[in-house]
Amino acid sequence: MQIQLEFPAALATVLGMRGxxxxxxxTLRETFRRIADEYPKLGLHLFDESGGLREHVLCFWNGTNTRWLPSLDVAMTEGDELVIMQAASGG
Structure with a gap:
């Protein structure tokens, strides 16, 4: 089963790949772990020292912000899409 992973321009520049x-x-949690294991540079951007998603990272699973999910233990299926973004803030 293949999952499409996409990065916006700012993160793609840092990682050297668009997706x-x-x-x-x-599960979604296992997929995040697999990504971090196979792409350590990406793992550094995704996860904090405790293994949770960093505060500034936004992940969308099939268009739904993963922070809105009750848990990351949802089943992944063929054709799922993950979009990983860095949140921007300021004043």
Missing amino acids: LLIDGGG
């Missing part, structure tokens, strides 16, 4: 296809399966 990628990853082998999916399991």
Whole structure:
């Protein structure tokens, strides 16, 4: 099963890639772990020291902000899309 992972321009520049296809399966949480294991540079941008998503990272699973999900233990299916963004703030 393939999952499409997309990055906006700012993150794509840092990572040197606009997106990628990853082998999916399991849960959203397991997919995040797999991404961090296979792409350590991306893992540094995604996760804090405790293993949680960093505050400034926004992830959208099939258009839904993952922060709105009751848990990351939702089943991934063929064709799912993950979009990872860095939140911007300021005044």
